[in-house]
Amino acid sequence: MPPEPYTVGRQVSVRRPASIKDVAAAAGVSPTTVSHVLSGNRPVNEHTAARVRSVVNRLGYVPASLARSLQAGSTSVIGLLIPDISNTFFAELAKGAEDAAHDLGYGLILCNTEFDADREDRYLGMIRSRFIDGMVYASGSPPSRRRLEALMGKFPIALADEEVEGLQGALIATADHEAGGRLVGEHLRALGHRRALMLTGPRALKSGVARAQGFVRAFGGEVVERVGDFKESSGYRLVADLLDRGGLDCTAVFAANDLMAFGALTALREAGLSVPDDISVAGFDDIRAASLAHPPLTTVHQPAYDVGRTATAQLLQYVTRGEVPPASRHTLPVELKVRGSTAPATALRHR
Amino acid sequence: MPPEPYTVGRQVSVRRPASIKDVAAAAGVSPTTVSHVLSGNRPVNEHTAARVRSVVNRLGYVPASLARSLQAGSTSVIGLLIPDISNTFFAELAKGAEDAAHDLGYGLILCNTEFDADREDRYLGMIRSRFIDGMVYASGSPPSRRRLEALMGKFPIALADEEVEGLQGALIATADHEAGGRLVGEHLRALGHRRALMLTGPRALKSGVARAQGFVRAFGGEVVERVGDFKESSGYRLVADLLDRGGLDCTAVFAANDLMAFGALTALREAGLSVPDDISVAGFDDIRAASLAHPPLTTVHQPAYDVGRTATAQLLQYVTRGEVPPASRHTLPVELKVRGSTAPATALRHR
DNA sequence: ATGGTTGTGCAAAACGTTTTGGATGCCTAG
DNA sequence: CTAGGCATCCAAAACGTTTTGCACAACCAT
Numbered sequence: 001m002p003p004e005p006y007t008v009g010r011q012v013s014v015r016r017p018a019s020i021k022d023v024a025a026a027a028g029v030s031p032t033t034v035s036h037v038l039s040g041n042r043p044v045n046e047h048t049a050a051r052v053r054s055v056v057n058r059l060g061y062v063p064a065s066l067a068r069s070l071q072a073g074s075t076s077v078i079g080l081l082i083p084d085i086s087n088t089f090f091a092e093l094a095k096g097a098e099d100a101a102h103d104l105g106y107g108l109i110l111c112n113t114e115f116d117a118d119r120e121d122r123y124l125g126m127i128r129s130r131f132i133d134g135m136v137y138a139s140g141s142p143p144s145r146r147r148l149e150a151l152m153g154k155f156p157i158a159l160a161d162e163e164v165e166g167l168q169g170a171l172i173a174t175a176d177h178e179a180g181g182r183l184v185g186e187h188l189r190a191l192g193h194r195r196a197l198m199l200t201g202p203r204a205l206k207s208g209v210a211r212a213q214g215f216v217r218a219f220g221g222e223v224v225e226r227v228g229d230f231k232e233s234s235g236y237r238l239v240a241d242l243l244d245r246g247g248l249d250c251t252a253v254f255a256a257n258d259l260m261a262f263g264a265l266t267a268l269r270e271a272g273l274s275v276p277d278d279i280s281v282a283g284f285d286d287i288r289a290a291s292l293a294h295p296p297l298t299t300v301h302q303p304a305y306d307v308g309r310t311a312t313a314q315l316l317q318y319v320t321r322g323e324v325p326p327a328s329r330h331t332l333p334v335e336l337k338v339r340g341s342t343a344p345a346t347a348l349r350h351r
Numbered sequence: 352m353p354p355e356p357y358t359v360g361r362q363v364s365v366r367r368p369a370s371i372k373d374v375a376a377a378a379g380v381s382p383t384t385v386s387h388v389l390s391g392n393r394p395v396n397e398h399t400a401a402r403v404r405s406v407v408n409r410l411g412y413v414p415a416s417l418a419r420s421l422q423a424g425s426t427s428v429i430g431l432l433i434p435d436i437s438n439t440f441f442a443e444l445a446k447g448a449e450d451a452a453h454d455l456g457y458g459l460i461l462c463n464t465e466f467d468a469d470r471e472d473r474y475l476g477m478i479r480s481r482f483i484d485g486m487v488y489a490s491g492s493p494p495s496r497r498r499l500e501a502l503m504g505k506f507p508i509a510l511a512d513e514e515v516e517g518l519q520g521a522l523i524a525t526a527d528h529e530a531g532g533r534l535v536g537e538h539l540r541a542l543g544h545r546r547a548l549m550l551t552g553p554r555a556l557k558s559g560v561a562r563a564q565g566f567v568r569a570f571g572g573e574v575v576e577r578v579g580d581f582k583e584s585s586g587y588r589l590v591a592d593l594l595d596r597g598g599l600d601c602t603a604v605f606a607a608n609d610l611m612a613f614g615a616l617t618a619l620r621e622a623g624l625s626v627p628d629d630i631s632v633a634g635f636d637d638i639r640a641a642s643l644a645h646p647p648l649t650t651v652h653q654p655a656y657d658v659g660r661t662a663t664a665q666l667l668q669y670v671t672r673g674e675v676p677p678a679s680r681h682t683l684p685v686e687l688k689v690r691g692s693t694a695p696a697t698a699l700r701h702r
Numbered sequence: 703a704t705g706g707t708t709g710t711g712c713a714a715a716a717c718g719t720t721t722t723g724g725a726t727g728c729c730t731a732g
Numbered sequence: 733c734t735a736g737g738c739a740t741c742c743a744a745a746a747c748g749t750t751t752t753g754c755a756c757a758a759c760c761a762t
Binding site for chain 1: 717718719720721722
């Protein structure tokens, strides 16, 4: 078994990495013994073991994890599927997921989908081909729901942050979106607001729906709803459109996430309105920029890190035992952060 | 070969996934033929092929990527090692890396280290055990430099954003830190500033050093340097300490990254100083919060996405050919974003 | 008839581990 | 002397693919 030359840049230099057979041959033992020495799975004569270890060091032998995984039937890697890692909410969630995975010696494959269904499908394929032992699924694109459905129950999947509508029997970790909406509703109501504009996310995403429901119920007053897509641009567009058409007859805006709230802020500022003097604005998520914005944004703090960590830890609890997790729900508490963007309602000006 | 029962939650239900042998047996052909049908690697009689494909569908057969990788000698997965995914700079970088990897059909393992050397070592182990085909290394902890050194040249590694000091022969993609520092220096000088405080990062990180060098050279005036650690808290502490001791006799502060600039802003505000009226502040990175802060932060925009994307694309160019990349450097342009936190120098007040 | 080509499919090796059922020799208790 | 126990180690199977050399038949041109 002559070592094969590898190529570096253009020139040949590195050799085939040592295998367990090479170690066995050099130490004058069988591969079995080498394996036992390294794993401690069975006792080996200390003198022999020392010899093996010395050869291992000399050859720089590192077991090929691929072969190990093949034999073991699992890879100790899971996937994290999210729409956009540059969104700080998902970045925090990813951090929690990574921490939980690391704690149990698992690797985490980042599946950033940009809401692209094809991309999502390709990543879901990793679980079918058993390259990953499980998947933490954080609100992917609505169209690929059916694919997901086919997988759940057959493969270890946990839903984080977002419970996909119509999907049951799943392990779910999510923030208490409904309570968050309620907190904002109560807050604005207490400030004397009676007419509000609600910027929601896509109908298919239940988290946004829950936020809206909680808000409407607690607010009590009149609420105009406009459907956005959770992006800053849509918050801007929706508010700007209403302003153009003179249809913004309210004293408060509640955006279903901070990004849209920022868009709304920009549109309002451009229209010469002052926040919070003329109109109050509240968001949801408490991303880092929220407290640094001008004015600082009143928003609902979501435990993004905990959501990611909980979903992952729960999932792994079953994955490590080779089981598919049963249905269960973990609702994490949220917190209202009152900042400068909300104030008592002023007289309503028709415009 | 009786299918083994798997466990779901507590109850038994899912069966062992179909293998290529199962398909072969059910279709009355050899595994070889099934492989050829699926890969198109060799021609197969269309009638036979159709039969095989039908069995594949009926059994829901999906090739085990582990076995495939073992045979192929590569996994089509690379690692991305960064200190903190919740830092928007690295999140953007990660997005670029993920995009580049996805384009070539590669998966990306997120290695979030929190600057923890042990954690970093564990992740570097993935490359030794050949579970990943390469690694994009974005400024890990200085202490593990030596480990890295041992790996470079033997394994495909690309340095992103940060060129680790003393490490050569590497593939490097980085923003033009020196030029960024220069831009800030010129800007502040043009505004009439002559005495500045420079908040640097750890000495071991060359990017920070380059920023400082560029700044000092272009600024020309008197510069006091204080060493921080790129965290918001250190920016706060360094400035607060100077204020306490009455030693902040300058009209401008240049922080080597935005986070420290924010810390500085907070300290200055708490001391009753107005930015930019009393003192100007500039940062580096242009993270999202920079433009939303109050006042909006003058800073150097770093092409984080491009850095991640370039490093990854370059690395993969060699990885796909089974080669270790040669030394090369890709310097990406930066841009000065002048915002509200810098203004013409006012008379220096000793305090 | 002969030799060559083409089409089709299979057997076996290889990738690098871990696991399991012995085999071997030695010691000790009966 | 023998049966059992213990300490060591190994051979072989298994994990699930892809690759390669070959066999076999049918066809064509000479």
